[in-house]
Amino acid sequence: MADLLDYPLPKLEERFAAMGEPAYRARxxxxxxxxxxxxxxxxMTNLAKPLRARLAEELSVVLPTVARLQESGDGTIKLLLELxxxxxxETVLIPEKDHYTLCLSTQVGCAMACAFCATxxxxxxxxxxxxxxxxxxxxxxxVLEERGSELALRNLVFMGMGEPLNNLDNVLASLxxxxxxxxxxxxxxxxxxSTVGVPDKLERLGEAGLASLAVSLHxxxxxLRERIMPRAxxxxxxxxxxxxxxxxxxxxxxxxxxxxxxxGGINDSPAHARDLVRLFSSFRGSKPxxxxxxxxxxAQGPSLGFRAPSPEDVEQFQELLRNKDITVMxxxxxxxxxxxxxxxxxxxxxFAPEP
Ligand code: SF4
Numbered sequence: 370m371a372d373l374l375d376y377p378l379p380k381l382e383e384r385f386a387a388m389g390e391p392a393y394r395a396r397x398x399x400x401x402x403x404x405x406x407x408x409x410x411x412x413m414t415n416l417a418k419p420l421r422a423r424l425a426e427e428l429s430v431v432l433p434t435v436a437r438l439q440e441s442g443d444g445t446i447k448l449l450l451e452l453x454x455x456x457x458x459e460t461v462l463i464p465e466k467d468h469y470t471l472c473l474s475t476q477v478g479c480a481m482a483c484a485f486c487a488t489x490x491x492x493x494x495x496x497x498x499x500x501x502x503x504x505x506x507x508x509x510x511x512v513l514e515e516r517g518s519e520l521a522l523r524n525l526v527f528m529g530m531g532e533p534l535n536n537l538d539n540v541l542a543s544l545x546x547x548x549x550x551x552x553x554x555x556x557x558x559x560x561x562x563s564t565v566g567v568p569d570k571l572e573r574l575g576e577a578g579l580a581s582l583a584v585s586l587h588x589x590x591x592x593l594r595e596r597i598m599p600r601a602x603x604x605x606x607x608x609x610x611x612x613x614x615x616x617x618x619x620x621x622x623x624x625x626x627x628x629x630x631x632x633g634g635i636n637d638s639p640a641h642a643r644d645l646v647r648l649f650s651s652f653r654g655s656k657p658x659x660x661x662x663x664x665x666x667x668a669q670g671p672s673l674g675f676r677a678p679s680p681e682d683v684e685q686f687q688e689l690l691r692n693k694d695i696t697v698m699x700x701x702x703x704x705x706x707x708x709x710x711x712x713x714x715x716x717x718x719x720f721a722p723e724p
Contacts, residue, residue, distance in 0.1 A: 370429040373402060374500025377545035378552065388427070394420065396551055403552040406507055408432060433458075433504050438512070448508055452477070452501055456494060458530050460505040462512065468523035471509045475502055475540055476531025481565055483587075483598040485632055485664060485675050488530045497531070499542040506553060525555060528563040528583070532601075534570035544579040557581070563628065565601035566610040575618040582617065583626040583660075584610075588636050589644035597635065607648075615653050624655045630662045631683055633676040642689035649695060658696040661687060 376384060378399050385395040397415055401407045410416070410424035433450040436457060440446050444464040451457050458474040479486070480493035509522055525547065527533045533540045540562065546552040547560060562574060563583040574582065585601075588594035594602040605613070614625055629645070631637040649657055663683050664675055678686075683699065690697045 370427070372498065372500045373398070373424070373428045373430050374408070374432075374503055375498050375542070377499070377542050378549055379545075380542075384428075388423070390420065398424070399549075399551050402430075403503075403546060403549075404554070406510065408507075431500065432507065433501060435508060446512060448505075448512070450505065450508065452497075458497065458501075458505075460509060460529060462509050462522070464520060465524075467520065469509070469513065469518070469520050470524040470526060471506060471522055472529045473502060473505050473525060473527050474529035474531055475527055475533045475536050479531045480535060481532050481598065481600045483565070483585075483601065485587075485597060485630060485673055487673065490673075491530075493535075496536045496539060499539045499546070502539060502543040503546055503553075506547070523559055525560045526563060526583070527561065527580070532565060532567065533562050534564045534567035534574060537570045537573060541574075541577055541579070544577065548579050558623075561626070565598060566605045566613070568605050568609070568613065571613055571617065578618070578620065581623060581626070583628055584614065585630075586627045586659075587630050589641055589648050593636060593641075597632070611648065611652060619655055624658050627657055627659045628662065629659055630664050631678040631686060632664045633678040633682070635675065637678040637682045637686055639685060639689055642686045646690065646693045646695065656696065658698070659690060660698050660700045662700045 371384075373381075376399075378396065381399055382392045382395040385392065385398075394416065398410075398413060401413045407413060408430040410421045410428075413421060413424075416424075431453045433452050435448050436451040437449040438446065439449075446462040448460050448462075449457055450460060456477045458477055460474060461472040463470045463472060475497055476493065476495070477497065478491035478494035479488045482489040482492070506522070506525070513520070513522060527540065544560065544562075547555050548557050557579055558581065560580040561583050562580045563585060564571065564574075565585045574580070585598070586594075588597055588602075588607075591602060591607040594607055617625065619625070629636075645659075661683065663678055665677055666673070666675065687697055687699055
């Protein structure tokens with residue numbers, strides 16, 4: 370049975386038309402789902418009873434269940450969601466000064482096998498459907514509501530388990546509902562899709578214009594990128610990636626963010642920082658912004674064989690970039706005590722299932 374949560378509004382209107390129902394009925398149902406968080410057709414009180422019964426018969430709503438909730442000392446909340454087929458994904462609520470950011474998963478596992486990532490150790494298991502991707506937001510909102518949180522969920526980042534561009538159709542369908550005025554109504558400026566860079570798919574994401582772009586760079590040279598993110602680096606070699614990014618369509622004042630995870634002794638030396646400066650010196654797109662993230666070995670789950678960089682190395686790396694007029698932010702690692710980095714909860718669950 371088709372899942373109501375999978376439908377962006379235009380598709381839902383088509384489906385209702387095929388059922389002989391007017392478009393405004395589809396809009397009413399869509400608003401119940403996404404604006405009021407009501408997923409049971411019986412509770413959609415402005416619909417006629419026969420339509421409610423028909424919806425319950427022909428279209429289901431499959432919400433994942435929360436298998437585990439963990440809260441960090443810094444307020445980060447991590448949910449392990451169990452999907453209908455028993456697979457599990459995680460979603461992480463990160464508190465900021467005046468709002469929450471939610472980190473969303475898009476695939477169960479991931480085929481890219483980046484060496485520093487817990488999700489990479491799982492391999493690709495399956496794609497998440499749009500409704501499953503969006504359910505993470507419904508659960509996060511409910512958790513905040515139940516706790517009477519004063520901070521609202523305002524930002525979304527597609528940075529959890531999976532490579533979003535390897536599930537692009539479903540990610541785009543979920544972005545339609547996320548940014549639709551009758552749906553979740555997030556501003557496109559508050560939604561970021563993070564990718565290692567997948568040729569052609571990158572262009573499709575840009576054309577859709579539904580989110581900002583973050584690129585997981587993590588190495589300043591093709592050689593080093595091949596070492597720590599072999600599949601991504603081979604699928605789109607660094608010179609080609611930078612070339613594609615220079616042509617990436619941006620809205621006024623929009624910039625591409627580059628993510629760079631500092632791995633102790635691997636990519637965190639002054640020579641690496643200078644290579645990075647060189648890489649960006651020929652970048653003729655928008656002025657890049659670099660987010661540096663100091664790697665933290667996972668508190669739970671498999672050991673990945675990497676170590677944290679020293680605070681001195683992080684400081685020096687940052688300074689070398691700043692001195693060359695590159696916008697650089699040092700992102701604080703949150704939820705460290707609960708293993709909130711990408712894929713760690715799911716991986717820990719696999720390795721140490723709850724009794
Ligand atoms: S870092 Fe992202 S792309 Fe790489 S293995 Fe992990 S989830 Fe996949």
